[in-house]
Amino acid sequence: MCIDALNGYQFADYTLQSIIGRGGMGVVYLALDNRTQQQIAIKALDPLMHETREGSRQALARFKREARIISQLQHPHIIQLTSYIEDSGFAFIVMPYIRGGNLHTLMQRQETGTLTLTQAVYYLQQMASALDYAHSHKVIHRDLKPTNFLLDSDGRLLLADFGIARFIANPDEDDTWTQNEIITHTESILGTAEYIAPETFHRLSRDIDKRADIYSLGIVLYQMITGSLPFRSSNIFTLAEMHKSMQLPSVRSLDPSLPSGIDAILRKATAKDREQRYISALKLAETFQHIVQNTVNTPTEAIDRTRGHPLSYIYPSYTSSAASSNQPHYVLPTIDQVAQPLQHVPLMAPSTESAVPTHAAKKPTKKKQAALNIPIIFFLALLAIFMAFVSFHPPTLLKANTQYVKNPSQQTVNMQLNLTDAGKQAQQMVQAFYANINARNFQGAYALLSTQYQQGQSYEKFVQGYEYTIHDTVTVQTPSPNSDGTLVTLMLTIQATEDRGGITRQSTYTALCIAGKVGNLWKIQSQSQRKVK
Known part of the structure; x- marks a missing residue:
């Protein structure tokens, strides 16, 4: 019997109904608890799917280790284990069925693809609470990403998928992931490459500790507030190099309205040297909350996008003293308390009545409000002057072949890369790319994409992406090269003139572009963009 064909299969008190998810460790079924008639989720594994007995x-x-870890973590923001069962050669982990999707789908439902700062504070505190609780129980997750934070119907986030998690206290127990070799091969990398810490690519599995989770949480926070990943590539080794040597791109380059202190927070969370990262996930959440608290004037206006009205439910806040308790309890503050600094609060048993916050957020007085607005007004004035300067001094694009070529070939655009500075060379290549786009020379533009990029996007699909483009005016912000000058991060602002059904429209996009040097030529390794206006 195949693991993918268990619809209707019954064991113990459960009936499998349909597949709702897949992962590296098996498939997840929607199932029915025959006793309660409630829907549940069951993760199924077929050990015999591996070719060797040792692999099985x-x-x-x-x-089994995943089930054991979940069973020992009793926290309101961590998925709970109902039971672990082996039947007819299969192994099953039974869990509650979480209906609200996950953090990734929550971001996708937003018009901008991002969360508001208040939402980010709210969800980051929940994630940090779960993560610090797991760390206090000597567990590291090793695969933090938005899809592994499930969203319950009441708006709570639940940390899930402990498939590659392990106990810090005994890293050798059941740790069959490359115990005695450096993690350098694609099949040996632990976690999802876009989110994992630099040391994961070159350290022994047993040497990875909770600071790798802190790094991943920083990447998740970056994505929550920008809607994009800082490092992207279809090549695992390019991604590894980005994580190890490239500075995290500025979030304010993507969205200048974000508070200035956020870049420093994210870079500390994702420091290349793990000794320089935050000592805990809650410390990261506390620092981020402090910055937002001093910027957002109406912290209680958080919206639960899954229901479209102000948040009115309560959520648990973990306190470190609960880690040593055999039966931890949690205080239930409201969303108003997000505006208050994270703090240790007295433990109390949850009440069936509505919780009332003991520290309501105070609204700033009019005088304080005016004082807070002065630096904002000053910043906006400077920004207006800068934008006026840019509008009268647009970047000069390179001249390009104006011939439209229908099918691509191996020829490349003629470019004189006689500059010695890697950043300037990469910038020149990006400007040539958009010059070719504006000249309708799609062959020339396509030739400036790396081989890996082209493998992920056919020429026909590439051309279709610029179907409505009349002209792109591109501003390249200060390029950021890596240590050896082979990779450069460029933040772009694209003023696009587009033909939409005979109507000419102006749109503004921000883009994160990664350029890499291939021999003597520069190529675009990856590029992600989002519409801002």
């Missing part, structure tokens, strides 16, 4: 043994050992 390792897979089952990891699956």
Whole structure:
């Protein structure tokens, strides 16, 4: 019997109904609890799907470890284990069925693809609470990403998928992931490459500690407030190099309205040297909250986008003293308390009545409000002067071949890369790319994409992406090269003139572009953009 064909299969008190998810460790079924008639989620593993007996043994050992880890973590923001069952050669982890999607789908539902700052504070505190609780129980997750934070119907986030998590206290127990070799091969990398810490690419599995989770949480926060990942590539080794040597791109380059202190917070969370990162996830959340608290004037206007009205429910806030308790309890503050600094609060049993916050957020007085607005007005004035300067001094694009070529070939655009500075060379290549786009020379533009980029996007699909483009005016902000000058991060602002059904429209996009040097030529390794106006 195949693991993918278990619809209708019954075991114990459960009936499998349909597949609702897949992962590296098996598939997840929507199932029915025959006793309660409630829907549940069941993660299924077929150990025999591996070609060797040793591979099957390792897979089952990891699956059992996942169940054991979840069973020992009793926290309101961590998925709970209902039971672990082995039946007819299969292994099953039974869990509650979480209906609200996940953090990734929540961001996708937003018009901008991002969360508001208040929402980010709210959800980051929940994530940090779960993560610090796991760390206090000597567990590191090793695969933090938006899809692994499930969203319950009441708006709570739940940390899930502990498939590659392990106990820090005993890293060798059941740790069959490359115990005695450096993690350098694609099949040996632990976690999702866009989110994992630099040390994960070159350290032994047993040497990875909770600071790798702090790094991943920083990447998740970056994505929450910008809608994009800081490092992207279809090549795993390019991604590894980006994580190890490239500075995190500024979030204010993507959205100048974000508070100035956020870049420093994110860069500390994702420091290349793990000794320089935050000592805990809650410390990261506290610092981020402090910056937002001093910027957002109406912190209680958080919106639960899954229901479209102001948040009115309560959520648990973890306190470190609960880590040593056999039966931890949690105080239930309201969303108003997000405006208050994180603090240790007295433990109390949850009440069935509505919780009333003991420290309501105070609204600033009119005088304080005016004082807060002065630096904002000053900043906006400077920004207006800068934008006026840019509008009268647009970047000069390189001249390009204006011939439209229908099919691509191996020829490349003629470019004189006689500059010695890597940043300037990469910037010149990006300007040539958009010059070719404006000249309708799509072959020339396509030739400036790396081989890996082209493998992920056919020429026909590439041309379709510029179907409505009349002209792109591109402003390249200060390029940021890596240590050896082979990769450069460029933040772009694109003023696009587009033909939409005979109507000419102006749109503004911000883009994160990664350029890499291939031999003597510069190529675009990856580029992600979002519409801002």
